[in-house]
Amino acid sequence: MALNRDFIGRSFPPSEPYEVSRVKIREFADAIGDPNPIYRDPEAAKAAGHPDVIAPPTFPIVVTLGDPALVDPALGLNYAMIVHGEQRFEYTRPLRAGDVITTTTTITDIKAIGGNEKITVETVVETTGGEPICRTFNTIVERGA
Template identity: 45%
Template sequence: MPVNPEIQGRQYPPTPPYLVGREKVREFARAVQAEHPLHHDVDAARAAGHADVIAPPTFPIVIQQLTWNQLLDDPAAGIVLERIVHGDQRFTATRAIVAGDELTGQLTVTRVRSLGGNDMVTCETRVTDAAGEHVVTATSSLVVAGEPA
């Protein structure tokens, strides 16, 4: 079943708020080998003007994954998880994510196209804080393999 091209332009509801924990930031930083003290040491982060440790620049993928779940659980989308390859990822940040932030993501499918027997789905997840202020936009392309012949 190919991806439903009518999902282009679809916007999913905002996710429930995600409270960014200090230890989650540290765990993520270790996982991506981000060794800068701002990701691990509260005193260093505060000395640099932050309220707490700051997340590595790729941390928004945690929030984006929550929005992808909405897309993947949507039967009208026609996307089969087992056929997905992550094709591209970009982040455009307004500010750093800090432990203690309460973040919400909202996904919009910005493009659906077919290419070489596969479908490409481009999504943008706008991440906002508890005050509704923009923090980061995560843009990704998912390649959905076509049915085997």
């Protein structure tokens, strides 16, 4: 189904604050099977120059999934037909335990590719103090029926 082009360029209000915890970082690192101590041990993280344990580079997917931008029925996205097309993370600094962050999303593009619809979403991840952490770029493809 054609997605609503009126959504191109639309930004959504910042999310509720999310507190990044050591426990969640460890759970995520366990789930990706990565035993790196910098994700688990504050001393190992400090030895590498970080104030606390840091999160794996793909961790921000935890806070950018279920984006408010994509669930608005007026957009017309059929969740049963979507696949992940592209993903990118561009960092200002590593995300770490203790960070309290918000995500702010903009739909940057919607276009037809063959019989599919492709939607690109950019999300700014920053601390509640306004310190930038990263920008994420997420492209989702809705397969044509």
